[in-house]
Amino acid sequence: MRTPNASATLRSRIEWIDTDAAGIYHNSTVTRLVESAEASLARERSLDGYFPVAPRVRFEADFEAPLFFGQEVITTVTVTELGRSSMVFAFEVWGEEFDGAPRVRAAKGRYVTVHLDRSGPGRPQSAPWPSDWVDRLTAS
Template structure:
């Protein structure tokens, strides 16, 4: 991962809803875990109203290891690039030691969000990030 501008780490657990009948996670679970960590970052930095105006425009993930029902996971998201109206995040999802197996990275990747101006009529368009959000994200 690049040196982060801002980051958040969230510890959670793989629940039954996240798995198939064999108790192994669905790949889509990674998106849920990453969005939960992103929501934590938005809350911690006071980015109120972030999600309705920051859709993902690119998402890529590499899946490296399975996660299992009941396993604890650690998800980290990091803002690695902050443009005028876009933001790039890197993420990692780690499965913690479980049933004798060591801690292992389950997935990693990156995604891009774009800030939308929804104030006018018609279709929203990209717009610069609010100055207050930029300050909150870049404050050490």
């Protein structure tokens, strides 16, 4: 299998809906930020129809620092492994300088997606990634 060469970086902001009453982000916000960056990668690489056929089968995160309402955030996802029917992503979520505090990594982790064939009846089964997607994920 060819080496993946795909990543995306997304700039966003912690919104009120992402926080508790004290204005500190919920851990689940990391999943939303990471999935937004992953969606950006899918758009940039023209992986049309990616999300309905690529569920997450594993997700792990290390939460290292809080993020706050209004804080700017940089999220990066990188494809680190591209198998026959699975793909491994690494991610980092960084909180930019805020209220006098320096830039800090808020979370890091990895997750795995699996390509599903949903064309037949019954339960979807894992299937090889489409060759054009592999080409787009390994292109320079």
